[in-house]
Amino acid sequence: xxxxxxxxxxxxxxxxxxxxxxxxxxxxxxxxxxxxxxxxxxxxxxxxxxxxxxxxxxxxxxxxxxxxxxxxxxxxxxxxxxxxxxxxxxxxxxxxxxxxxxxxxxxxxxxxxxxxxxxxxxxxxxxxxxxxxxxxxxxxxxxxxxxxxxxxxxxxxxxxxxxxxxxxxxxxxxxxxxxxxxxxxxxxxxxxxxxxxxxxxxxxxxxxxxxxxxxxxxxxxxxxxxxxxxxxxxxxxxxxxxxxxxxxxxxxxxxxxxxxxxxxxxxxxxxxxxxxxxxxxxxxxxxxxxxxxxxxxxxxxxxxxxxxxxxxxxxxxxxxxxxxxxxxxxxxxxxxxx
Amino acid sequence: xxxxxxxxxxxxxxxxxxxxxxxxxxxxxxxxxxxxxxxxxxxxxxxxxxxxxxxxxxxxxxxxxxxxxxxxxxxxxxxxxxxxxxxxxxxxxxxxxxxxxxxxxxxxxxxxxxxxxxxxxxxxxxxxxxxxxxxxxxxxxxxxxxxxxxxxxxxxxxxxxxxxxxxxxxxxxxxxxxxxxxxxxxxxxxxxxxxxxxxxxxxxxxxxxxxxxxxxxxxxxxxxxxxxxxxxxxxxx
Amino acid sequence: xxxxxxxxxxxxxxxxxxxxxxxxxxxxxxxxxxxxxxxxxxxxxxxxxxxxxxxxxxxxxxxxxxxxxxxxxxxxxxxxxxxxxxxxxxxxxxxxxxxxxxxxxxxxxxxxxxxxxxxxxxxxxxxxxxxxxxxxxxxxxxxxxxxxxxxxxxxxxxxxxxxxxxxxxxxxxxxxxxxxxxxxxxxxxxxxxxxxxxxxxxxxxxxxxxxxxxxxxxxxxxxxxxxxxxxxxxxxxxxxxxxxxxxxxxxxxxxxxxxxxxxxxxxxxxxxxxxxxxxxxxxxxxxxxxxx
Numbered sequence: 001x002x003x004x005x006x007x008x009x010x011x012x013x014x015x016x017x018x019x020x021x022x023x024x025x026x027x028x029x030x031x032x033x034x035x036x037x038x039x040x041x042x043x044x045x046x047x048x049x050x051x052x053x054x055x056x057x058x059x060x061x062x063x064x065x066x067x068x069x070x071x072x073x074x075x076x077x078x079x080x081x082x083x084x085x086x087x088x089x090x091x092x093x094x095x096x097x098x099x100x101x102x103x104x105x106x107x108x109x110x111x112x113x114x115x116x117x118x119x120x121x122x123x124x125x126x127x128x129x130x131x132x133x134x135x136x137x138x139x140x141x142x143x144x145x146x147x148x149x150x151x152x153x154x155x156x157x158x159x160x161x162x163x164x165x166x167x168x169x170x171x172x173x174x175x176x177x178x179x180x181x182x183x184x185x186x187x188x189x190x191x192x193x194x195x196x197x198x199x200x201x202x203x204x205x206x207x208x209x210x211x212x213x214x215x216x217x218x219x220x221x222x223x224x225x226x227x228x229x230x231x232x233x234x235x236x237x238x239x240x241x242x243x244x245x246x247x248x249x250x251x252x253x254x255x256x257x258x259x260x261x262x263x264x265x266x267x268x269x270x271x272x273x274x275x276x277x278x279x280x281x282x283x284x285x286x287x288x289x290x291x292x293x294x295x296x297x298x299x300x301x302x303x304x305x306x307x308x309x310x311x312x313x314x315x316x317x318x319x320x321x322x323x324x325x326x327x328x329x330x331x332x333x334x335x336x337x338x
Numbered sequence: 339x340x341x342x343x344x345x346x347x348x349x350x351x352x353x354x355x356x357x358x359x360x361x362x363x364x365x366x367x368x369x370x371x372x373x374x375x376x377x378x379x380x381x382x383x384x385x386x387x388x389x390x391x392x393x394x395x396x397x398x399x400x401x402x403x404x405x406x407x408x409x410x411x412x413x414x415x416x417x418x419x420x421x422x423x424x425x426x427x428x429x430x431x432x433x434x435x436x437x438x439x440x441x442x443x444x445x446x447x448x449x450x451x452x453x454x455x456x457x458x459x460x461x462x463x464x465x466x467x468x469x470x471x472x473x474x475x476x477x478x479x480x481x482x483x484x485x486x487x488x489x490x491x492x493x494x495x496x497x498x499x500x501x502x503x504x505x506x507x508x509x510x511x512x513x514x515x516x517x518x519x520x521x522x523x524x525x526x527x528x529x530x531x532x533x534x535x536x537x538x539x540x541x542x543x544x545x546x547x548x549x550x551x552x553x554x555x556x557x558x559x560x561x562x563x564x565x566x567x568x569x570x571x572x573x574x575x
Numbered sequence: 576x577x578x579x580x581x582x583x584x585x586x587x588x589x590x591x592x593x594x595x596x597x598x599x600x601x602x603x604x605x606x607x608x609x610x611x612x613x614x615x616x617x618x619x620x621x622x623x624x625x626x627x628x629x630x631x632x633x634x635x636x637x638x639x640x641x642x643x644x645x646x647x648x649x650x651x652x653x654x655x656x657x658x659x660x661x662x663x664x665x666x667x668x669x670x671x672x673x674x675x676x677x678x679x680x681x682x683x684x685x686x687x688x689x690x691x692x693x694x695x696x697x698x699x700x701x702x703x704x705x706x707x708x709x710x711x712x713x714x715x716x717x718x719x720x721x722x723x724x725x726x727x728x729x730x731x732x733x734x735x736x737x738x739x740x741x742x743x744x745x746x747x748x749x750x751x752x753x754x755x756x757x758x759x760x761x762x763x764x765x766x767x768x769x770x771x772x773x774x775x776x777x778x779x780x781x782x783x784x785x786x787x788x789x790x791x792x793x794x795x796x797x798x799x800x801x802x803x804x805x806x807x808x809x810x811x812x813x814x815x816x817x818x819x820x821x822x823x824x825x826x827x828x829x830x831x832x833x834x835x836x837x838x839x840x841x842x843x844x845x846x847x848x849x850x851x852x853x854x855x856x857x858x859x860x861x862x863x864x865x866x867x
Contacts, residue, residue, distance in 0.1 A: 076670075128666060128670075131610075131666075133848045139841075143838060266671070266674070300685050301682060307677070310674070311672065314661065314675070409752075411755045414755040422749070426753060427750075
């Protein structure tokens, strides 16, 4: 009795999301897809670039969502995986002349391995401790990238410039548009794979761990394996996003991948709705556009606006965009009946 | 005579699940009442509802004043001590600190000191271990500590949730003897929830039987104990 | 040998900063089971208040006292307004709340007092302490204040009714309510005390790192490292952890070649992770048991 008594009622790391609620219906998916395909045809190159970043960050948020919403583990260290992916792509392109498209799977695999390895010690941590450990990783990463030992490859503090790819086969579209569609294809591929992953046996194992780790292990789920696997997969996807980011921005430098990026991705997940994969793009839009708009209103104000909006989300729609979508769906349903 | 505690149409809910379905009963001042019933009948929920630790509707009156809308701690401050299931011992604190916590709402320092001494008279084993961490006590000793802690409030009403749980029969007898003494000598009204019906009926003067959230039987303890049908169908002995 | 002793001394001096911050971290953690990522920013804001008061001509100690009162009240207000409603929310929501608070406080401080660095006075002077070049009187004063604070906290928690009630509320909230403790206010009180301790930390640190809105970023991370090292449930552990981190950081910088200033922070963080993995409860903490 004595030992068990000491345990305070621990708060859940994340609220459970039922499996079906993690994805989008077919109709809504098609509308979204059409928007993503047609939209960029009519806007300026700079906006196309921003939309590319929107997709890239959405991928990174999605990756975090698989980790947190899927398996219930925190991470404030996604920027580290993003950085490793970005540097992998940049180094392969610039030092080895590898085709940019081929660098992405390499970035993914390297980050998967990195995440899987980091997941090993992280196994023993949960909740706030895991948040702290990953936070530490995110803070340490830029310093590690600056190390003199790697300078020949990483370019040290200066970073590396990455060449922007041209559209292949002489297609008559700008580099920005080409990169957008390239990113879109990768993003859709990863999204579909993620949805299927969560529907699979592994996905069920993730969710069992998220909802009750001890019960999951009692049911025969290899908790250690699946937790590290979740870390690996999440890191792998983040790495691909990082690689795409390096190509889109045409530049990598240690200070582009600070803890601020990790926090932004975390907030993107909260705003999009934890465990709701389509929300990743909403969250991504939040972290890309809100600071820009706030900065235009008044310099230095963006932090405050960001914070206030975040509190509003937490208080009014604690389930983020998922909640908004569900309310909207409910209203639509009523309209149809009425 | 009006009852000290009066419960009418009490309904309690855990999320969407209703656990009590219009419970009604009363406790007279100075009585020692037992609430009997099987696992899941709603005994613990009833006690938790009295202290507003579960969402409930209906009326609960203590000394004619309604308890609804009051916080748990303010209900306790009215003089209702609750010994929860699992005892709620502050395991990392010393025995003496546990007793002081029981009296944390009281302002009379001298009274608290003398009451701690009184508790050591009731439960000599607590005196022996007063500087020990409460988590190192045995189950029976922790139950005594929980009762002593509740008494430190100088309660007018004491609610006990399965005090016999997990204890050896001999220790349970000791404990129940002490409860009877407290009821008679200190004039503390007691409501004890029990699965161990036989023992509880020996101790109590009045008994209620609860099933799926409703009172299905009430009477003097002797009546209930004497009725073989009730014993067989509800109390299982 | 002399180099070693000197470096240890210098480490203790910086360690005092971390110890102070770690103490505030532990206070909040005890009350609400969360790490407040905005703790450093709150401390920074309090320090600006003290600075502003002194700009207006308030004498040092009065400014110090008023700032403590303001911080205590501010901590309680933040809890009541923003975090009490989140008490039952998942950990994740709370973490998001702390980050939001961080952004708001940092931004408001920047808008009010701008981002240029400011000098902050010390009441202890900054001459060498007992003739040592490594420790100034200010740093010695800081160590003294930290230890004094620790003793005060110990006395408060061990020998006052409110301290006992706060410990009970942190250990077992439900049982605490059943003995009549208003646990919700105990949490608010914990926030208030943590904010006040943070203010002391900020005021002591500011003369060393200079006052500006981002002054606490690094310090908070070291504070976390110290708190985790000592065990999040122990104020004594936090202080010892603070000194250990300070000493460790200095020795690593001195004796391991290739570790410049750049790498000190990653090493502190590696320390956090190592401790978390090997001994999650920290050096002084109680082990945590998992319930099925």
